[in-house]
Amino acid sequence: MAYGERIPIKTRKEIELMRESGRHVAEILLELREMVRPGISTLELDEAAEEAIGNRGVMSSFKGYDPHGLPAYPAVLCVSINDEIVHGIPGSRILEDGDIVSLDFGVACSGYHGDSALTMGVGKIDEEKRQLLDVTQDSLNLAIAEMGPGKRLSDIGHVVQTRAESEGYSVVRVFAGHGIGSRLHEAPWIPNYGKPGRGPRLKPGMVLAIEPMVDVGGPDVEMLDDQWTAVTADGSLSAHFEHTILITSEGREVLTRVEGSH
Numbered sequence: 336m337a338y339g340e341r342i343p344i345k346t347r348k349e350i351e352l353m354r355e356s357g358r359h360v361a362e363i364l365l366e367l368r369e370m371v372r373p374g375i376s377t378l379e380l381d382e383a384a385e386e387a388i389g390n391r392g393v394m395s396s397f398k399g400y401d402p403h404g405l406p407a408y409p410a411v412l413c414v415s416i417n418d419e420i421v422h423g424i425p426g427s428r429i430l431e432d433g434d435i436v437s438l439d440f441g442v443a444c445s446g447y448h449g450d451s452a453l454t455m456g457v458g459k460i461d462e463e464k465r466q467l468l469d470v471t472q473d474s475l476n477l478a479i480a481e482m483g484p485g486k487r488l489s490d491i492g493h494v495v496q497t498r499a500e501s502e503g504y505s506v507v508r509v510f511a512g513h514g515i516g517s518r519l520h521e522a523p524w525i526p527n528y529g530k531p532g533r534g535p536r537l538k539p540g541m542v543l544a545i546e547p548m549v550d551v552g553g554p555d556v557e558m559l560d561d562q563w564t565a566v567t568a569d570g571s572l573s574a575h576f577e578h579t580i581l582i583t584s585e586g587r588e589v590l591t592r593v594e595g596s597h
């Protein structure tokens with residue numbers, strides 16, 4: 336299983352390519368964020384993302400992705416609304432005032448991937464939703480702050496879980512963060528929960544995609560008939576934030592962040 340392989344250390348050249356893909360992901364996500372409003376369809380967002388990919392001469396990391404013999408993922412963007420956790424397929428669904436929507440997006444430059452996601456309100460959202468978004472984003476930021484050379488892999492999930500559960504939320508367990516490089520998903524598997532101080536030590540040149548998925552209710556997941564969209568089993572709201580992060584000799588560099596990013 337790919338996630339059990341040793342964690343690749345990227346070369347300087349590979350890191351350059353991943354900086355580039357990360358920047359494209361960040362900039363395109365900023366454009367998509369501006370388009371989110373009541374009345375827009377999820378397909379319109381995907382089409383805008385696909386156009387931006389074409390204009391920039393990069394490749395989608397998601398379209399055609401086929402991890403487990405299921406239907407290949409058909410779009411460049413994942414759009415997951417309210418109780419949808421991740422991997423919502425864009426289509427005719429219209430965003431409504433008061434929804435929360437996650438945009439998850441990845442591109443590759445010369446075969447090296449960047450992957451990032453954010454969740455935001457559509458129009459005006461209530462306090463319960465605002466709090467879920469803030470806490471989930473905070474859990475990612477706390478995990479990022481914890482990352483650096485010599486830290487242990489499980490410290491990441493421990494920080495995410497502690498922050499999410501401190502508000503009575505739960506973390507999804509069947510999906511996780513992941514190494515990223517010449518493959519979108521590579522070693523290691525990075526759960527959003529666990530005890531600290533376990534697993535391999537982080538080293539400069541590792542690149543990791545950290546992606547907390549946090550539910551207001553329980554952690555259990557159900558899959559829709561499209562075989563991709565994951566929803567909360569209890570119908571509760573779910574939020575998702577993600578960044579691609581390089582471990583450096585000093586600490587870390589968030590490759591999918593530009594000015595104005597989440």
Ligand code: MF3
Nearest residue numbers: 396397400408413439450577
């Ligand atoms: N950020 C998501 C993940 O790492 C994106 C995957 S969408 C897929 O799971 F289509 F590529 F699978």
Ligand code: CO
Nearest residue numbers: 450544546577
């Ligand atoms: Co990811």
